[in-house]
Amino acid sequence: METKSSKEWMDKVKEEFNMKQSWVVPSNGRSGGLALLWKDEIKIELLTYSLNHIDVLVSGGSSLGGWHLTGFYGNPEIARRSEFWAKLKHLKGVAARPWLAIRDFNELTSLSEKEGGGGRPRQQMDNFVEANFCDLRDIGFVGPKLTWIYQRADGTQIRERLDQTLATSEWLDLFAAAKLYHKSTSASDHSMLLFRMVAGSKRKRVKRSLRFESMWLRELSCEEVVRSALDEGLATSLASSRQKKNLIGGLLDSNGVWQEEDGKIEEVVVEYHNNLFTSSNPTNFSELLHAIQPKVTHSMNQMLIKPFIEDEVRLALKQMYPLKAPSLDGMPPLFF
Template identity: 30%
Template structure:
């Protein structure tokens, strides 16, 4: 190791940084033997760093090997990107043990719906690490779960889980991600904006104008030309409290893998495990 450090110093090579998880190597199938270290890294000299000042190494997901793949990215990286928030994965529902684990965690948690959902987003401890390792072992042999994983990201709702076309889902998800990444904007005067700070400022100004107003006309005068079509009886029905059955019907009508809310749980989670979480959902809805 000392010779390696001397070689780095002699060649004037320095660490160029990374993004992703903090480790590149993981070994051990039990919590007490699990070890995670950053063994692999990218180094470069001053000339390379000057040529690619935004170059970074990205730690990619891995499951089969104990080393994660490294991707060197010399393109611009968004410095304002936030830490990836929790996101419920559709393939978790295919684990036979998931419902039992969910039932146990849900039953042992106190508080309202949002507090119980936060419990499900807990950090790694010995118990969750053991489940993660066990899931990795099974995941390597279950291609069907990989298909569901990419279908969720592709938002392709007209294909069913049975279509064995993982490559298609992968390409769809990649295309959607590329389309959602803004690299250039055109201002009202035709000027092209490419700098990160200017992109954010342009977007901020656009939406400030979009949601601002100079005042509105008298709403009573606006409604003078609109004929009333809601009878008192209809209005009473519309204002009556909704029932549990109506909530469940509305939930079942949602796309299971549509974009989730800020809690990271899509409709699929509540549809599949309504018998466990339904009461808390109803209590939450009726309170608010």
């Protein structure tokens, strides 16, 4: 997010946090400004920077090799955002490394990321989503969902999720147990993002088999796709990819407590689905039934409830396959 600070002030911050190195993009007065601070054991190679981004390669600090890091600040002027989305797409191809992007986009992916205030044009959010993800995935978070707050003069508030941390699947393979925390602070209108990076995965892997669904045969291209996958040895790769995407780092239980242990996560899932498919045994359906519009007219209903006649039964029997649909006594229509 923007620092709103000069280089001189960020140098003081660097010393206070015992950081040895830094790269600072100074603010323009009280707006803008970016900074990257790091310790000596971390090696940083600066790729590009501007008033709205810092793009670097990171190495050191682990035995997992280098990776690509981008800090991005979206322009608050709506008319200029398209050029920054284009910049984001460009940064994707700068380095063929696992990529992590930490950003204050000043934009939403949907109205579910906003409380209070007016709406946002659907096309404006769609343009952002189209440029945003660049094969990146939201890594999730622990804490409040909405990371920015604006207090109006009348006391009402607007809250939005403007800050996101996204990564490629390759980066998540390296730091599968990484976790992002949203921390409220009185020092800023944005929540503090506390990012805990842990190399490797603490989650035990469960071997899954690749299954075949008979309904796939309805697709004309099914045989070609399966044959190609087998010939190129992709079946194992696809199963592995699916497993990595389904990695669950933790879940909130019914009491709002974040659970990370495997057994606790399993209990949360079981409890949720038990509650989901358990009836509360309602007795008053009048409101629901009142909302259902009838499709059977009065005349249609009179025809349906009138007694059967012998000719109708005989006609129905003759329309049935002779050896199918036996009656309660086991006799097929041919018998009758």
